[in-house]
Amino acid sequence: MKITDPPKFIASILSKLVSEGHDSYIVGGSVRDAFMNRPIHDWDIATAATPVDIARLFPKTVMTGERFGTVTVVTQEGSVEVTTFRMEGEYLDGRHPEEVEFVSNLNEDLSRRDFTINAMAESIDGALVDPFGGIDDINNGIIRCVGGPNTRFSEDALRMFRALRFSAELGFVIEKETMQAILANASSANRISAERIRIELEKTLMSQRPELAGEMIKIGLLDKYISISGKSPDGLERLSNLPTEPMLRWCAFCALLIEKQYIKSATNFLHAMHLDGKTIKTCLRALAITDFPDDKIAIKKLLSKNDTAVVRCAAAVSDTKLTEAVKSSGGVGPIGGTLDKCSLLERLDAILKSSECATLSELAVSGRDLLEMGHQTGSELGETLNKLLDHVIYNPEDNTRERLLEVSKKL
16 A cells, blocks of 8 residues: 655656666655654655756756765655665764765665664655564654664764654654663763754754753753753743744743753753754843733733833743642632633734724724824824823724824813
């Protein structure tokens, strides 16, 4: 039975390669995800064709990594990386092979891959190639290295993070020998770039088991960025209650690390992880909001003074702390009601969806409207607009041009 059902442009590229006499297969994560009925975001093709052959066969290609045998084939429907079967030389930097050797045998290519569940391939006619028992490991819910795990992790230390990330995303357990090798090689994680670590850490935080980020800390994979190792911070599982939005989860993650004293500075941590400027700025402003209100008027006033993203992050942080308070109090929240009625972020999002005015930009009148009525320019104009905003926060039905101009006369 055929496992994958690739898009037409993928099937067309594969068919072209095979018709020209080059053994070619869909490989890696796309085969894994297809077997597990998970969404497939990336398709990869491995082939016996050399990069020169690939470039000759297709009208538009980009030599993405010619040295490592990877060519991107570009079509109107999409692009895909096509990589020549290869074996890899010594990894002197713990991340990239010093050289690669192109081979004609698929099994040799699969033998260099990280985990059995990623070392599978499928031909154009649906023949599955699974030399290392990837299907069995999927069925048994196991993350296992291809070959010796110490070898795999000494080649590429990022694979240790990927093992934990896959465990978080798929709900699989890490096989004993593979986990022992992670523990033994954890110190080599210091050689990995922050950008690579951030990607794996973020995917872990965005999963349904974000507490696996705590295992990364416990094992010592994040010693370069975290001041405590040997134990996992409590409460990381609460991040799974938040929407799967990176900014929300990074902010709540930072809040928990600060609260448990795993980091001293959110600023330093977020910069060290090379997060983008917008995320850093938003998270830091949100963390400065230490007492999130629980009533509608106060939440709207908070929105009137801060960006929406900042307030949503602050609500997410408060919800993670509130979840802990509810849990320790037997299920009753500090504002009354049970845990599922205590989401501040849900309350906030309901206000945002209600279209009730909470910011100057949402006011039905502008500064120009007030100037035309004879109001003074400068600080007095701004003061009047803020008073009108305060008025509609309490009286949302008054946010019409006619009504606000009437109110402004009294001001």
